[in-house]
Amino acid sequence: MEQRQSILRFLAEPGHVNFGGKVHGGAVMKWVDQAGYTCAAAWTGSYCVTVYVGGIHFIHPIQVGNVVELRAEVIRTGTTSLHIMIDIYAGDPKEAERRRCGHCVAVFVALSDDGRPRPVPRWVPVTEHDRALEGSAERLMELRKAMEDEMQRSLHLRPDLTPETPART
Numbered sequence: 001m002e003q004r005q006s007i008l009r010f011l012a013e014p015g016h017v018n019f020g021g022k023v024h025g026g027a028v029m030k031w032v033d034q035a036g037y038t039c040a041a042a043w044t045g046s047y048c049v050t051v052y053v054g055g056i057h058f059i060h061p062i063q064v065g066n067v068v069e070l071r072a073e074v075i076r077t078g079t080t081s082l083h084i085m086i087d088i089y090a091g092d093p094k095e096a097e098r099r100r101c102g103h104c105v106a107v108f109v110a111l112s113d114d115g116r117p118r119p120v121p122r123w124v125p126v127t128e129h130d131r132a133l134e135g136s137a138e139r140l141m142e143l144r145k146a147m148e149d150e151m152q153r154s155l156h157l158r159p160d161l162t163p164e165t166p167a168r169t
């Protein structure tokens, strides 16, 4: 199948509202994950799981009653993982204009029936723009490694919170 782009489009409903009267950030994060999954599944033809969602940026609030559009596309493939860029647009359904309200990059891993990572079809950048997107995904990977190292360091500043510590109830 190997479809590179996916779009989800729907109305923001009253059930999505936060205490400030706009769409809840948690609802947007769920939609981002769903849009990323749809794109990852379409590219790989497999069940996929989210392993990372990074750099999510809420640029403008989304109003209840807006039409929301999530545009997702593959920007890098690894061996068993793929990077998906997701842009969130919203606007009044009575008007043509859609404003970009958010953005992020998520990483999914394709799983075989036994739940183990399986190879994904390779995506080869064609245009200059594609190559720039792939380069950006690769730089983000490097930045992520630095962030993870820093997270590990910060855990050691809290000896009561090492990964081995069982969660308190």
Ligand SMILES: CC(C)(COP(=O)(O)OP(=O)(O)OC[C@H]1O[C@@H](n2cnc3c(N)ncnc32)[C@H](O)[C@@H]1OP(=O)(O)O)[C@@H](O)C(=O)NCCC(=O)NCCS
Binding pocket: 048, 049, 050, 051, 052, 077, 078, 079, 080, 081, 082, 107, 109, 115, 116, 117
């Ligand atoms: C997905 C999962 C099975 C992978 O297992 P694993 O032992 O980490 O497998 P690997 O180390 O071989 O990593 C698999 C791929 O994921 C990538 N990956 C793993 N963790 C990552 C992270 N935090 N950020 C980016 N990529 C990551 C690896 O780089 C590798 O990519 P590649 O094959 O393209 O080189 C396991 O991490 C898992 O079950 N995670 C939980 C997923 C989940 O519950 N998601 C939420 C609900 S969908």
